[in-house]
Every structure is written in structure tokens, then in C-alpha cells.
Amino acid sequence: MGIAIYMLAFALLVVGIYGVIAKRNVIKIILGILIIDYAVNMLLVLVGYRRDGVAPILSEGQDAKAWAATSVDPLPQAMVLTSIVIGLGLTALMVAMAIRLYQKYGTFDMNEIRKLKG
Template sequence: MLYYLTCLLFLIGVFGLLTQRNIVKLIISVLIIENAVNLFLVLSGYREGGAAPIITSVTSQSRISVVSVDPFPQAMVMTSIVIGLSVLALMTAIALRIYHIYGTYNIDEIAAKIREKKE
């Protein structure tokens, strides 16, 4: 069931990406999609009653392969989160530049202004 909930979150993000006309809302949709995918990946590595993949003592070292959750999706999601931050920074920079040039965040108005300028 949890997989379906993450899928629903993902679908909300995709729907927002396809229907919203405001650049900030588009950025927000991308953030939602990103969160959903990260959650799905970490969920796929969970073990029932699992412990964090951190060895705290010599005794826990022998049991870690039976107890621990999967560290591999976690490492990949760690990379993904930081990449998401830098992508977000780039998107905000582009959005600010667009606002600086056209004075609006609305895609339709921006398109109208570009068309106006061409004629």
C-alpha cells in the first residue's frame, strides 16, 4: 500500500507539472516528484523491523547482515537529494532571470510577450 501512496504523490506532481501555468508552481511540482521518487527508493530497501545500516559495536557487526536495511538505495538517494538541491538552485536562478526580463511568472503571459516582440 505504501508503494501506491508514493505513486499517488508522484502522480500529483506530474499532474501539477502538466496543468499549472505558473513557473513557481512548476518548480514546486518538480520538488514533489523528487520527494516521491526518493521515498519510493528508500521504501524498497526497508526490512521489516530493520535497523539503520550503522555498525555501533563489535557484537552488532555479526548481526548486521540479518538486521540492517539496504544501505545502497540510501546512498543513491543521498546523492539524489543534494543533486535536487542544486537543480532547485538552478531553477530558481532561471525563474528569477525570467521574472527580471518579463515581469511575470505566468507562462501564457510570457509566451504572449514573446509573440508580441516578434511581430
């Protein structure tokens, strides 16, 4: 079961790569990058999962030692939290670029934009 979950996460990554390479529409390329973002974040969180583990938050009255022995890995979660927010900044910048491209060239088609140049 474990390897099936990892393979599905990688399949999502590959779908995103397919979108980035094979599509000509700028919005579709942006969506492909977003899908890659989801897949990588999900994979990192899954790698830190401990079977029957609890969330890395200490409840009131709980023993700290016992908690440390059953909690899931907090380090990938902290890094992915950073990554999610950076993904938002990335999306904002890419969408702004797409809107400007449309204003200047009147199309989302990459091939057309390449032909039109200046």
C-alpha cells in the same frame, strides 16, 4: 498494507506530475518538480526497508555478521543521498531561471511569457 504504502508514494508522484503539466505559474511548476523529487526518493528508500530492520550503522561491540542479517538495504540510501543533494542544485538553478524570467518579463505566467517572446 505494503501495497497501500507503495500506492500512496505513487500518488504523491502523480500529484507532482499534475502540477508540472496543468499549472501555468512558473513557481508552481518548480514546486511540482520538487514534489516528484520527494516522491521518487521516498519510494526508493521504502523499497530498501526491511521489516524490523536496523539502520545500516554498526554499533560498538555488535557482531558484524548478525548486523548484516538485520540491517536495511544501504545501497538505495546511498544513491538517494546523492539524489537529494542534486535536487538542491536543481532547485537553485530553477529558482535562478524563474527570477531572471520575472526580471525580463514581469510575470510568472508561462502563457504570457510565450506570447511576449523576445
